[in-house]
Amino acid sequence: MANPEYLLCDADALIQVFLTRQVQLLVALRTKYGVKAAIVPEVESEVRFNQRYKNQYENSLLKQLSSGNVTVLDTDRSRHLLRDRELPEGEIPGFVERVRGRGLEYNKYVHEGEAYSHAVATLLQLPLLSNDREALEALEHAGLPVSLPVLRFFDLIAFGVSESIITAEDGQRARSLLMGAKHEFLSYPFKEKKASFSECLSKFSARLHAWRKSGTPPHPRGPRDVIYFVPL
């Protein structure tokens, strides 16, 4: 299986990328694996005006949008993607309508950003970067399909360290910044204050790995499964 064209990002996870100054990870995904970071328009709104940080990350996002490190997967961009995937032209308008309908349906159970992210991710079969485990559980509880898989911010960090995109010190710095920021979510092992970053990393079940073997990497079947990115 080829790498997905995009890694969809939820607002909370993307803000953690900005907060920990780890945009280089998104750049590396694009340049070394051909996977672009993308957001749905609802997430764009949520990052540009966030309930916790207000306008604090609006300029950061606009800068990444203009540099191409992050893409808004709006109607036009979705159409392009579908054409690239050779979906018949006549089916494209119906697809756009399905995104809208599914987003609305998901929004009954989870916040708008997560709702449209999961909706687009499931319809376009893209992985999603989101820390919101409760949103995932609420959608599963409702019997709705969810993104395969759902990565957490620390999956990106762990991937960055294992692929030497960033150092363990960078990872520790990111962890400290999140610990210092009020109300930021940390995945289980990384919030153990006394444990070192390496100890945490060894306990962490990462869901994102590089695939360097021959053959096709296995396709994730559940939201908590591992996804493999093949280096370019």
Place this chain on the structure above:
Amino acid sequence: MFANILKSFGLEAQFWAALVGSSERQMEEWLAGQRELPSSVAEKLSKAIGVPLSILTGRERIRGGVESVLPPLWLKAKQRGLGEPEHKTIALTRLLAARYDEVLSLTDKAPATYRIHFEAIKQAVDPQSPARLQGERAANAFLAMTLLDKGATGIGEVMRGHLRALGLLVLETPINNKNLEGFCVPVGGKDCVRPCLVSNSYRTTWFRRNYVLLHELAHAIFDLEASNAVFDLDAHVDTSPDFRDIAEDRADSFAMHTLLPRRLLIAFQNRGYDFRNLTPRDLAELIAKTHAEQGLFLRAAAEYGLISEDERTHLSRFDIATILRELSYHARGLAALSANDVVYPEVLRWGSRLTTFPVAGMRLPVPYVKMVLEVLSQKRISRGKAAELLMVTREDLTSYGVVAQVDQSAE
């Protein structure tokens, strides 16, 4: 089309940005057509202003000007000279109603039955009779239908529950305009339209709001379908020609006879209150027990011939505020109450129930908050969704006793 419709309101981009929770800069980009309006934002605006989604997104063309697609309530609001705070409240009320329906769809609550009841009340009234008599008859029909005519005590504490059980949306929220006492508007989508009764809680008492809500209920029964919206400004400032017309007289009479039917006042007389020789404490006790404000109580007593106009004037000079606070927790404010004083003790822990994001300052109804917290505790919605429904930040959810997401998995 979307930009033209929003611009026709004459409100700043800041207003719309706050309403949908976007940055001002992004709202300006949407208004200028530089960026595509996301369908979720269009959806939210459609619910808030009542213009169909297909028109807002330009999928459906309109014949005529922008005014032809605006729900009449906005034109009426403009005619009444209402400004940004009131527009904000109306839009938020409509959004809240949409969310109310959303939460209801996740619960097993009974469907709205107000139409049947409204029809029965109208049947009980002779439209040829004088307005005040119509109001009185309608009040009797309403009390009998809801069984609120049983017992000789005030109905202020139970009437909200009855109104909500009929499927009406009842809101008591601060609107930064002390002259707007309340209003009544249709809310909800095409298939689930319901009347929403709004009472301005800014500088008003619970006793006054009992009257205002019943007044708006009368408008909902008799006037809403024809006029699409009814805004009630304080009588001292309202100089519009239709003031004190049939609808207003009928609504006033309905509210008075519902809250203070003659039989209730007679029952209190029979319990030993000599209306002609009331002391300030007596009067405060009567107000505490009937749940009506002093002025309305005395007006009703005079209208029923239980006191003279001179006695009404004399009694209206009594300052009973201090005694009333001692006698009724409704006069003391939420902060001064104990768990024994309220039906739902958790309400005291919740604090003000005011929204904080994206728009701050709207007080949410207790049953609505209860429903949201109920579906959250059943894990049917995420905390993020609960925050969206309660219009607060995820951090502010702690004021409702909701703890932050903790990853305890050792995956």
